[in-house]
Amino acid sequence: MFGFKRNTIEKIDTTGRPLSAHVASSKIMASHIDKIYTSGKKQTVAIENASVDIQDNDFCCIVGPSGCGKSTLLRMLAGLDFPSKGNIIINDRKVTGPGPDRGMVFQTYTLFPWMSVEDNIKFGLKIKKMDEAKQQEIADRYLNLIGLSKFAKSYPKELSGGMKQRVAIARALANQPEVLLMDEPFGALDPHTKSVMQLLMREIWEKEHPTVVFITHDIEEAVFLANKIYVMSARPGRVIKEIQVHLPHKRGLELKDTPEFIQLRKSINEMLYSSEPKE
Ligand code: ADP
Numbered sequence: 001m002f003g004f005k006r007n008t009i010e011k012i013d014t015t016g017r018p019l020s021a022h023v024a025s026s027k028i029m030a031s032h033i034d035k036i037y038t039s040g041k042k043q044t045v046a047i048e049n050a051s052v053d054i055q056d057n058d059f060c061c062i063v064g065p066s067g068c069g070k071s072t073l074l075r076m077l078a079g080l081d082f083p084s085k086g087n088i089i090i091n092d093r094k095v096t097g098p099g100p101d102r103g104m105v106f107q108t109y110t111l112f113p114w115m116s117v118e119d120n121i122k123f124g125l126k127i128k129k130m131d132e133a134k135q136q137e138i139a140d141r142y143l144n145l146i147g148l149s150k151f152a153k154s155y156p157k158e159l160s161g162g163m164k165q166r167v168a169i170a171r172a173l174a175n176q177p178e179v180l181l182m183d184e185p186f187g188a189l190d191p192h193t194k195s196v197m198q199l200l201m202r203e204i205w206e207k208e209h210p211t212v213v214f215i216t217h218d219i220e221e222a223v224f225l226a227n228k229i230y231v232m233s234a235r236p237g238r239v240i241k242e243i244q245v246h247l248p249h250k251r252g253l254e255l256k257d258t259p260e261f262i263q264l265r266k267s268i269n270e271m272l273y274s275s276e277p278k279e
Pocket of ligand 1: 039044045065068070071072073
């Protein structure tokens with residue numbers, strides 16, 4: 001259904017509307033990014049001529065096979081690494097390093113083990129020297145949002161993997177970042193917990209409308225979560241497709257069995273197969 005051309009980004013919209021019909025301002029612009037890693041005489045082209053344009057309140061998933069440069073791209077958005085060529089602009093400013101405007105959630109659990117759940121969520125607020133009552137109000141709000149109010153005084157070792165990731169999401173959101181950057185956050189979870197977390201993530205997005213950049217190699221996860229998907233090819237990572245997803249805003253797990261969902265999942269799968277280097 002969707003043709004594929006090497007080295008170009010095709011823009012498609014699942015309603016068939018031209019993309020020019022969408023009027024929105026860019027929150028994140030990465031233009032013609034190359035990333036080359038050098039180690040001794042060896043050079044690895046991790047990313048080649050990749051561009052993304054993400055609007056305020058987008059839930060954007062970047063999907064592609066392992067090793068295609070997704071984490072590299074996300075790290076560059078976070079300011080933890082830098083392009084070899086091209087610029088990254090967030091909120092009209094060039095990214096020159098990490099900043100509190102970007103919250104991160106990683107696949108590995110990153111909570112402070114010596115702090116309670118509540119104190120983990122308050123961590124960034126304490127650093128900002130926010131007054132104690134306001135910190136508590138924000139922590140309570142996000143504990144409620146992630147459904148863990150009863151675990152406020154628990155420690156990370158008392159939580160399951162899914163619960164730890166809920167707290168990591170709450171901690172990132174509590175700082176009111178401009179952008180939430182998520183690096184395969186549910187990749188280590190069992191399939192059931194992963195589905196529950198996907199539902200929770202959509203629910204959070206419905207309520208708070210954060211601008212999210214979420215990377216995953218799981219096509220089904222990307223289609224379920226995103227309003228916009230960038231598809232990356234196998235290494236060197238190129239952005240080969242930009243897709244506007246017009247599935248319903250309110251999403252339940254039954255959506256995964258609908259013809260629209262299955263069609264989009266299959267077409268992304270085909271794009272990834274046809275981008276694999278041939279022998
Ligand atoms: P993905 O997240 O899609 O799995 P990565 O961004 O982790 O991919 O990696 C993209 C490519 O860049 C891979 O080939 C990886 O081996 C390489 N790479 C990543 N980080 C480094 C590094 N610090 N030094 C050298 N090569 C790296």
